[in-house]
Amino acid sequence: MVKKAGWQRFLTSLSKNKGLKLLSLVLALALWFAIGGEERIETSLTLGLELVNIPRDLIVTNDIPSQLEVRIQGPRSVVRELANEKLHQRLDLTGYKIGNHVFPLSPGSLNFPRGVVVTRIRPSAITVILDQAIIRQLEVNPVVKGQPAYGYEIKKISVTPEQIDIKGPKSEISQLNSIKTLPIDVGHLSSPVTREVDLDLQNLHLSYVGSKPILAYLEIIPIKKTKVFHKVKIIPAMASGPVKLNPAQVSLTVRGPMAQLAGLAPDDLTAKVELKNLKPGSHRVEVSAALPSGLELVHIHPEKVQVLLQKAKKSS
Template identity: 35%
Template sequence: MGEEKAEITVSLPVEVINLPKDLIIANDIPTAINVRIFGPRSLIRDVAIQRLPKIIDLKNTSPGKITIHIDPETLPIPTGVKITRFQPSEFNIILEPMMRKELMVKPEIIGTPAKGYKIEKIETIPDRVIASGLPRELNKLREIKTLPINIDGATEIIKVRSGLNMKDITNTETNISEVTVTVYIKPIEGIKKIQRVPVKLYPPISKISFWPKEVSITLKGPLTELNNITANDITVMIETQDLTKGIHVIEPKCIVPEGISLLNIIPQKIKVYKAKK
């Protein structure tokens, strides 16, 4: 009877239940009811800690505007605590038919691969989602973006789980919240011509002469590797072990670094002379 009393304002969450599956709330409604209460300090403390919700039951409702009147007797306040005031005392809920629509998922890529690399392709799994929401929102949409995926400086495949960007479609939900995005990064290919590559004999035999002594080579491959290749990295040779005496016109064998392909060699044939004993 003699317990000290107090007066405070508490915020009671608004919780909507039994919303029909084919309807959606089309307007902003209060998230909480602010209630000024007076009573024994222990009871006041319990109310503040528990923050029991104000339940709004939408069972058997239909499209249109519903006015919710807040009756203080229905607020979850224990006996012995007095409500001195509360707000809001009423608010409207506008219900509209829900629309469902299939949307393409568009990865939001930011940044660029490292120098000498490029995006080969982007794969999204799944690449479509089912969106449910207000017709006025969904009718404007053809696709939905992911959250930003940073590939700046990438030199290899990037695979991430990314959420969907729902920032501008707050009244819309999707059947899934994340997708898997794979960004395939590959080196940019180019062509490089290397001149004056020496021709060698294998095995070397002193009684064999040949012309020309040098050739021009055209290579294809990743620019990051081509830029570092010189004539010293290429072997152009004429195999001499089965060579008979006389004059021959031979296509030289060319060995290039791994991952690099030979496009052309000029001249394509070498004139070789093997002298008699």
């Protein structure tokens, strides 16, 4: 009796709104024939892979592929539409604990429109390794590459902040005492510079949890060398008459920036003897030197020279 009454209700409802029901049926059949009768093609799609709802106290410690390659077969119009979309597949880690977890990827695990068949998924499974996440303070170890300009060197490198908070898996971060920066290029530098630097986290499952930028200050200074310049001419100053010097040249030992010294010749330097207020005759006079800015006099050889000061000739 129940079955008969239900059948009667179905027939009664069908008799109402016959036009609307007929139209729905026609449209459904048309859509079915359109899709079912359309040429079927096969293509490969790339799906972005995303891990969601990772427990806050855990962290992923292995490398997860960022994409899935999926081979599908279906009606041409549907497949082309899918190929133009950005598709994603999510792995929900809600409730998962520390350990290794394998997520098989079967055709049924992917949500595609009706009529589309998945023929291949690569990879066919995703392994996710979860470990306890901890935060630890590590020292920043600056790394440099290249060489400063000729004649210059790095005197000091300082990093601000010196220590930073790093988040990572306990098994990994507990073995570290410091964290390196990506190489800082010092090539051709000839003056102090401050650079914002990034951390070298390659092959590490770590992250910097601070908000302040990491700054490296590189103190670049001239390399100082000592060089001896021979045969520097002595100039007599304030002489009251003709002068003879013995010797007439000295050697100067000079200290200063290597690049500056490399460009100097003996003719660029000056040695002199002060003869003011000296009477004609023979004198032992100390030699002094006038040097370009940035240079320091280390030694003069000889320190004194013999000066023969003659009487000035009277004009007739």
